[in-house]
Amino acid sequence: MQTAEFTADILVIGGGAAGCFAAITLAEKYSNLSAILVDKANIKRSGCLAAGVNALNAYIVKGETPINYALYAENDAAGIARGDLLLSMSEKLNSVTAKAEKLGLVIQKNPDGSYAARGKRNIKINGENIKPLLAAGVHQAKNIQVLNHVNIVDYIKDNGKIIGAWGIDIVREEIVFITAKAVICATGGAAGLYRPNHTGFSRHKIWYSPFNTGAGYAMGLRAGAEMTSFEMRFIALRCKDTIAPTGTLAQGIGATQINVFGEEYQAAYGNTTSERVFAVVSENLAGRGPCYLKTTGITKEEEESLEKAYLNMAPAQTMRWLETGLTPSKSNVEVEGSEPYIVGGHTASGYWVDINRKTTLEGLFAAGDVAGGCPQKYVTGAFAEGEIAAKSAASFALYQTSVNLPEDVKKSVVKQIENFMENKNSENSLYDENSLEEAMQSAMDEYAGGIKTYYRYNETGLREAKAHIERIEKLSENLRAHDFYELMKIFELKERLLLCQVLIAHLQARKETRWHCFAENLDYPEKKAEFDKYINSVLENGKPKIILRPLISVKDAGGERV
Amino acid sequence: MSVFIKKDKCIGCKKCVEVCPGNLFVVRGKKAEIRDERDCWGCTACVKECPQNAISYYLAADLGGGGSLLYATEDETSINWVLQSPEGKETTVTVNKNQSNEY
Structure with missing residues (x-):
């Protein structure tokens, strides 16, 4: 070796x-x-x-402040964010952007030299490179x-x-x-x-x-x-199939979300990140889907700009428009939630x-x-x-x-790698890293709030998910790699299996529903004040141990609304 | 979602091997191959990097694809994206690298 x-x-x-x-x-x-x-x-x-990336989504535009940005993020997270970390990050957003421009990033400017805003917190760039x-x-x-x-x-x-x-x-x-x-x-x-x-x-x-x-x-x-x-x-709200960003349509050209009847529905659900996903899920469940971003009627110039913008970050979307001829001026863009x-x-x-x-x-x-x-x-x-x-x-x-x-350390690592490359047990193994990955994703989807259950789960389901993950983890011990690429795939699977285990423990610990879709527990459908806490974890003897910690709000960290 | 490699154009330079974020390319017999088509994310890094325009991107059938190929050529100031329809018709979209997205 x-x-x-x-x-x-x-x-x-x-x-x-x-x-x-x-x-x-x-x-x-x-x-x-x-x-x-x-x-x-x-x-x-x-x-x-x-x-590439379509815009810089965190920037303090004229008239805004770092504290306002931190408060926005805290509100979007329903309080589960660290005020001290948000403030220390927000204060640096503009200086790091200027540094990125020095590295060569193209940023659109206003006549006065300031960056051109796209909404309240975003600026326009060419982020392909x-x-x-x-x-x-x-x-x-x-x-x-x-x-x-x-x-x-x-x-x-x-x-x-x-x-x-x-x-x-x-x-x-x-x-x-x-x-x-x-x-x-x-x-x-x-x-x-x-x-x-x-x-x-x-x-x-x-x-x-x-x-x-x-x-x-x-x-x-x-x-x-x-x-x-x-x-x-x-969970990202994306353009159907291509999984391309929706912000360029929503914030860029101001496209609103509509259901199959052409009704705008967002206001009924709120406008946090999780509520925007929940709105689409709910409309679909109520039989009012598919849901779309309303783009029909935009001008030829707007359409051409959109085609270019998507080539700079998600070429599949432009390709789909050009290939089908169903360009955004002619056809609304369907949206869906990711996993x-x-x-x-x-x-x-x-x-x-x-x-x-x-x-x-x-x-x-x-x-x-x-x-x-x-x-x-x-x-x-x-x-x-x-x-x-x-x-x-x-x-x-x-x-x-x-x-x-x-x-x-060196000796034990070499031994570990040699074991994966020459694992005798795998000669008769029925499974490979692909089939075990699929099994893991399937268990998480079915029982831990995946797309199949509209992101919802309950305690019984989480226990099922845990049992499956433990079973798959055992099976993964017998995987064997023929080369270092396969070895990487085995390590990736093992990382994911550990994360699934810890994620399930976190989902079990938050016995409330603070965010629709992001953590929607059907056994506890309401938000509870007793969970105004961070749910933390450490691994002890290979098992996740949950620790609850008190919140540090933006206000606690010294930020008042300006 | 995946890429199509035109073997006659490939010179085995390994630039795709170098740049793919998923380490998905191998060169065998001086020709690039993708380890597993299902593992491509569709970022088009290889499409832009290939000096021979040997790598094109295509929309898989389950994503609404219709058989077209997309490749890109790049110079100092622009990226030219060329869409080739199954009938051989070419549509080019030129993106100025020094111009910001309008949206």
């Missing part, structure tokens, strides 16, 4: 928005420190922004080494402190050990836990990147980190961190979708957290002595 060892002052795991921004911050402000940025693919197009721009920024830095195609599997822990991580290089087919004085986790959220809208040939035509498998959450849990709010799942995800850039799920984005584990910091408590952060919020985490990790690393890879 081939191995490779690397060391640096700081290790950044994941080269998406948060990870690249952390690396760029380290290059700018801490050029005396060395850093390694590691990604499972290539940072040029890795992660959820591979195709956001990843290549970030990657170019990282590659310019002399103190940053980039390791592409290395899928990190677990942290390396020594004396209770995180001192690095190990993974597998998919291209070179070798085990990679990286030690560092401080580690920043920026691996993104988790897709693929639930059965998707399309289950066959287009099983990966989903909202979030199917290659974001929740590795960071799983690694953290296994190392003993505390996580928060997994039960606050995210649920765990993603801290939209909801509050993720690592329990302090205001410096330090996790509960010594030496470990978190930023972006993997970091919890700070919903509605989107791309610019991920930048902001990357910057904060980089500064905190650098300050920490400055006072650490050099670290060494413990020999026993």
Whole structure:
């Protein structure tokens, strides 16, 4: 078995928005420190922004304030958000946007030089090349080494402190050990836990990147980190089939949602993110579906601009319009909800961190979708957290002595990999990682609030889901890999199975319905004051242990409405 | 959702292997292959990266596809997206890289 060892002052795991921004911050402000940025693919197009992004959804436009942004996010989350984290993120939204523009991001401007707003909190950009721009920024830095195609599997822990991580290089087919004085986790959220809208040939035509498998959450849990709010799942309201964004139509051209009778229904349900999904589900259940974004009647110019905008972020939608001839001026765009995800850039799920984005584990910091408590952060919020985490990790690393890879860790990792590559039990195994993934998604869909049950669940169902996940986890022990790509798929499945287990425990713990669709418990259909609490968890002896923590509101954190 | 590789155009340069966010490409016998068509997310990173225009994107039948292929060529200022219908008709949409989305 081939191995490779690397060391640096700081290790950044994941080269998406948060990870690249952390690396760029380290290059700018801490050029005396060395850093390694590691990604499972290539940072040029890795992660959820591979195709591009349609707008910057978190920006403080003229007349708005960071406090207002934090209050908006807190309200959208029905209070389950950390005021301190929201404020520290919101305060940085505009400075990180200016930095992104310096990296080359095209942002539309008003005649006075200010950025052109799209609604109250958004600005217009051309985000097709956001990843290549970030990657170019990282590659310019002399103190940053980039390791592409290395899928990190677990942290390396020594004396209770995180001192690095190990993974597998998919291209070179070798085990990679990286030690560092401080580690920043920026691996993104988790897709693929639930059965998707399309289950066959287009099983990966989903909202979030199917290659974001929740590795960071799983690694953290296994190392003993505390996580928060997994039960606050995210379900995206998308264009039917193509799963393309709807915001460009809703906020961009002001398209309203209508049911099959042409009635506008949104006002009857409220307008938070979860209520917008719930509105579509409810209209469909009442026999008033399908539901659409009303685009008919828009001008030829508007239509052409939309076609271009979608090519910059979700080419499938433009292709569908052009191929069918049913362009948005002629045909309304049908909408549907995606399957649920765990993603801290939209909801509050993720690592329990302090205001410096330090996790509960010594030496470990978190930023972006993997970091919890700070919903509605989107791309610019991920930048902001990357910057904060980089500064905190650098300050920490400055006072650490050099670290060494413990020999026993190396031995046990090599043994583990050899076992997966030569697992004798699998000679007669009936199952592979594909069939077990499907079984997991099926169990979650049926019993833990997937698309099939309109995102609803009850206690009996959650117990069924738990039993299935435990069964599948046992079966996964016998999986065998023929190459390092298959090995990665096995690790991804195991990450997801652990997350399903912890997610179910979180759903069981919140005995109320605080958010429609995101966590809709039919046994407890009302919101309850006793659950004005964060539901957190740690793994103890392999099982999730739930911890309730009191809320820290925006007001508690010093923010008053302005 | 997936990509179609025109084998006669592929030169085995591995740029798709390098850039795919899912590590889905392999080059065998100097020709690119996708490990499993079902695993493509449809981000079109490979379509834009391929110097030979050998990789096209297509809408799967379950997503309402009608058999057209989409590829892209890129220069300093623009991305030209070319849609080829099954009958061979080509429609080009040019997106200016220096211009923001209008919406």
